[in-house]
Amino acid sequence: MVSVSPRLRDSLEYEDPENVDPRMSWGFRSLTLSSAGHSYEDLEYADDERPFSASADPGSARRKRRQRQSDLELSHVESHSYRTVADGDSFRLAVLKPGTGSAPIDIDLIFESSKQPKREYRCLSYCWQATALEYQRRTSGFEALSRVQSLESSVSSIASSTNGIGDAAILVDGYRFSVTTNLLRALRSLRKRNNKILIWVDQICINQEDHVERGHQVSIMKDIFRQASQVIVYLGELPGSEKLVEYAKKSRRGGVEGVKTALKRILPPRQLKDAIQRMLELPWFGRVWVISEVCLAPLVRISFGPETHMSWENLLGLVRDIPVAPSQGFAKSLDLLGNTRQRIAIITQMMAQQKDGAAHADISQLLVLAKSSNATDHRDKIYSFYGMTLLTTTPDYTRSVPGLFIEVICDYVNSIEALYANWKDLSDPSRTLQLMSILYSAGSLHQHYELPSWIPDWTSSWHLAPLWACTTANLNAIPTRNDWAATNRSDFRAGGDRRDNLEITAQVTSSPRLRLSAIVLDHIVATSDTTPASTPAPSPGAKGTAPVSPVTRSLVANGTIRYGRTFFDTQKGFTGLATPGIKSGDVVAILLGGDVPVVLRPLKGGAKAAKLYRLLCECFVESHAVMYGDVAKSEWTRAQDIVLV
Known part of the structure; x- marks a missing residue:
């Protein structure tokens, strides 16, 4: 038989003062109403703000309130101005101080040598403009590539000056420094609770108002990225990125049946394709500077947030193993040169070339990638490749854009005909393909600037399916030689094999x-x-x-x-x-x-x-x-x- 304790009386009114309800005894002293001993009178009232049904999330409101307070505090701080110039072999590094939550990002700038750095540091690759989540809210469907390109005109004013870069602010050397919202989020995702981080960020470490310094820093960019321990690619907030990263990491373990079943539980096939497509639509993939930032890096880590990251090989595996069904009719995201999948394939090949110590000489790659990329300054569509080619054009942000395009193409034509044949061991068919790719990328009907008709205009993006090249992503075989044009050549052979010199x-x-x-x-x-x-x-x-x-x-x-x-x-x-x-x-x-x-x-x-x-x-x-x-x-x-x- 189970012993049951006698039921306590509901009333707490007792005639006998010694006959006290056990709930008011020492064992239950936390419930005492007495002012003596253990009471709640000395505790402050704190609302736990737990939401009721259909009420707003108080946690979000609290974070926004703290952010407003932080922004208000920063608004009274004096604006930052660069008091030194980064020249010679030196460049600035950002020391990201510890912090959490909405506490202001606090950074100190120090100088380091690009030839023989004494400190271990990382580089940040990110998109200046729209964040991933904001972009997902604005776009839908499978035409994101063209929409990203259309954003270029609307955001060209961003980064026009150091103190007018964006609507967010951080502390740099104790002064207020304006940054884009996406960079602020990237820095918060990188910040540690207890440790400092050394990181190179172009928006902070280069004086964007000083054209001379910008040009000089671009000229040593190859050394900055090659000397870094790793490059962190911040794609931004993407719904469902945790499952996508988990799938990418586990899919590399092999194709055994048990692994396949586990992968389907993480992301069913349809959801997986949708998740990959949403990822490939992110603005980062259309930015011109990310090409050199990734290709020159010794190690690449792709990040969606503090605890959600994967390697470049994981990304490549997702794109390669999950093909896209051919579309009926014209599809911009697949049929335009430089579509995201093709970009990943070309960049991967260029990464292999750089690790082999070979500066790529294929003008076709530069044309395809740069014309399909976004850049606030059109000169960057040339200068971003400075450390990856044998071009002799020195970065100069004071020169005219048309003059730069003309000089680069003349340099390439003369080099391919005379120099590259010996330096890079280019075969005659390879030289022909590269030279013809220049002409097929040009034409006065595809120019915005007044240029000679045979000079490509990098400001005119691809908008028609090409006849001279394939747009499919060659992800299965990544050659390290300069033969991209040969592997992506079209089926047509109108001009035959005979060619005179240009x-x-x-x-x-x-x-x-x-x-x-x-x-x-x-x-x-x-x-x-x-x-x-x-x-x-x-x-x-x-x-x-x-x-x-x-x-x-x-x-x-x-x-x-x-x-x-x-x-x-x-x-x-x-x-x-x-x-x-x-x-x-x-x-x-x-x-x-x-x-x-x-x-x-x-x-x-x-x-x-x-x-x-x-x-x-x-x-x-x-x-x-x-x-x-x-x-x-x-x-x-x-x-x-x-x-x-």
Whole structure:
């Protein structure tokens, strides 16, 4: 039998003062109402702020209140100004002091040598503008790449001055220092509770108002990143990032059945694809500076927050092992050059090249990555590659953007023809591919600045599916040689294997000219924005010629290369596709050694031996003989010297 204690009386009113309820006895003294002994009178009232149903989260309100108090305190502090200049081999390091929560970020700046650093430090790679979470709130679907690029114009004023960089503030050497909100969050995620951290942050360690110092620091950037212990890539807050990181780490353990089952429990296939897509849409992947920051790093750690991080190899595994189903029609996130998956593949190859001590010489990589990247200053689309190439252009933020683009391309053309052949052991086909990639990336219909038509304009982003290159991500085989153009070359061979040297003439700084050989195929007589009677499609191959590639047939059939292009007809009955802006009187030409034909606009003047043209764009011609080199092979004697201006 179970013994049950007698029930206590409900009433606490007793006639006998000694007969006291046990709840008021010594064993229950914490409930005493007496003012003597143990009581609650000396304790302050504290509301635990536990939320009721359907009420706001008091924790969030409390954090916001503390943040406002912190910002108010910083608003009364004198603004920071740089009192020294970082020159020679020296650069600044940020000493991030310990702290937690909403306490102000407190940093001291010290100098270090880029050649022989005495301290171990890290570098931070992040996105200056929109944070990951803010970007997720603004965008949806699978067209994030173009939307990230469209943000460039709206955020170009950010970082215009050191004290006007953003709407957040920290302490630097005891003074108020304005930073972007995303950097503030990154620093809070890195800050330790008890230990200091040495870290290089471009927004703080470089005087952004001093153009001379900016240029000098960019010139030693390769040493700063190579000497760092690691580079921390802060992607920002992303919902569900914990599960994605867990999946990435465990998926590297192998493909045994037990591991596969465990991975499905972490993230089912559909949720996994959605999570990867959301990650690849983050603005960090579209920033131009992250390319060199990652490629030059000895070790890369990708972070979503204080406890959520993975390696670059984990990221590569996610993108490689989870393919994207081909889309019907034009998809910007897959069919544009420099899409995020392709960027990761190219960057990974460049990382391998840098670890082998080889400065990459492939202009195709620079063009694809830089033209698809965002930069507050357009000069950075060149200078960000300074430590990774053999370019002799010294970073100078006072020079004109058009002049910089012209100098870089002239340098590359001369180097590929003369120097790189010996230095980098480039084969003749590799040199041809790199030179032709310059021309296919140029054209006056793809320029914002007034440049010679054969000079690419890095401010004009890719907006049409390319004909001269593939946009798929070559993630399975990452070569370390400078053969990106060969592995990502299109199926077309319009110009055959024969090529004459490209020669830069009239070495005028503002308007150099390029001499090359081409076959003038035909003149355009009509253009149309609608499909003509003869819908462009690869013609059946003639006897003895290569069959039509399934890739080519798919491109035309699903409308990928049709999207955004204008139809044209020629005098000889050819039908084709080109960039809007062509008109009657333009000519279709085949460049010897090129992959696809181009559209040229004749100009008055020039000698009989070399007519003047403006390069407009690449084009597609509905003819197997034209697109696969039969015409170039049989009529190469018709080739003539032309001059592009």
